[in-house]
Amino acid sequence: TEMGQGLHTKIGQIVAHEFGVTLDNIEVTATRTDKVPNTSPTAASSGTDLNGKAAQNACITSKERLAAFFAEQFNVPAEDVIFAAGQVSAGGHHLPFTQLIQNAYMARISLSATGYYRTPKIYYDRETGSGRPFFYFANGAAVSEVSVDTLTGEYTLDKVDILHDVGTSLNPAIDRGQIEGGFIQGMGWLTTEDLRWDDSGRLISNNMATYKIPAIGDTPAHFNVALFDRPNAEDSIYHSKAVGEPPFMLAISVWCAIKDAIASLADYKVDPDLPAPATPEKVLMAINAIQNGGGEQ
Structure with missing residues (x-):
């Protein structure tokens, strides 16, 4: 939940970076349970950690589909496809990101994805008072x-x-x-x-x-x-x-x-x-x- 702490800006930056486009191409909307039914509350300074990683994971899923489509169109390895500066490129071939999206839509490639993230490595045993309740420390x-x-x-x-x-x-x-x-x-x-x-x-x-x-x-x-x-x-x-x-x-x-x-x-x-x-x-x-x-x- 955005409450003035700049969470939407950071999430927008993450998505823009993943797709290699500018921030003004990204729209971030407010959290709603009809979109994501099992989100965690924005608390414990975890907003960017959790939502940022989840957004990144969704971007990676979409990029894999788009890269595979681009690779098929231009006969290049999918792992060579790069998203940067508003362009998608590989093997000397280039397409504007928006054009690739339009082509993928017309080719019936899924353009939506759900990302999920849970903090790794954390556990705690209340009985013994032992474990690792925090992923990292800020000093x-x-x-x-x-x-x-x-x-x-x-x-x-x-x-x-x-x-x-x-x-x-x-x-x-x-x-x-x-x-x-x-x-x-x-x-x-x-x-x-x-x-x-x-x-x-x-x-x-x-x-x-x-x-x-x-x-x-x-x-x-x-x-x-x-x-x-x-x-x-x-x-x-x-x-x-x-x-x-x-x-x-x-x-x-x-x-x-x-x-x-x-x-x-x-x-x-x-x-x-x-x-x-x-x-x-x-x-x-x-x-x-x-x-x-x-x-x-």
Whole structure:
């Protein structure tokens, strides 16, 4: 399901690459159970991994049919047929991709295919707590710099530098956007999004006025994101890696920076008690505790 994360763009890119055509030749439509009845939900940052591989598998099936048809028409080996730059070619023979499709249609060659993919190598035994629940890991590093007002507990995030592992990026612009968005969401989780209940157990931080999510003004002026460009060692789609949720954890650096700033008041000899989310109120309480001789040595 496309929900703003660029999934349709990436799937379109994959199909365009497989057929050797430009992206504007590809139309991606929304998921519907009358088209694909047993899709998995778009969750766990698996959208491109699962749908991309399934789309690629469908393309491979169609290309095999088209290559066999082209080979028969021009008496060339099917394995020599190449789809590239909007052309299909082999043995010195060329046809525009669109012309080959028209010829195949007239020759009653099937032009539809279903692709399926399930993540390999994963298994887990809950009884023994053993197995391999993940196909691969995505890694990242973040350095955050904050300024804390010791009189009010308010703070600003001034600088962030991120290096994140996306494997071979399918779309660097989308991946950077996902990393930036995931980081800011994680920052909200650890600094402002404070869940509160009343004495009867009813949630009272239930709207945008009482449950504070980050706004554009919370984005640091210095916000650098670099992609660690190393292909995924596993056979994911074009050796890319998931990039939706992993960057979320990089925002732990913001919480750590706030805690370090508070610790500086005691020359880093005291470990401040700073629960998450580190709201200004909790930051001020941690500051007062240190200034009054509290905290862990």
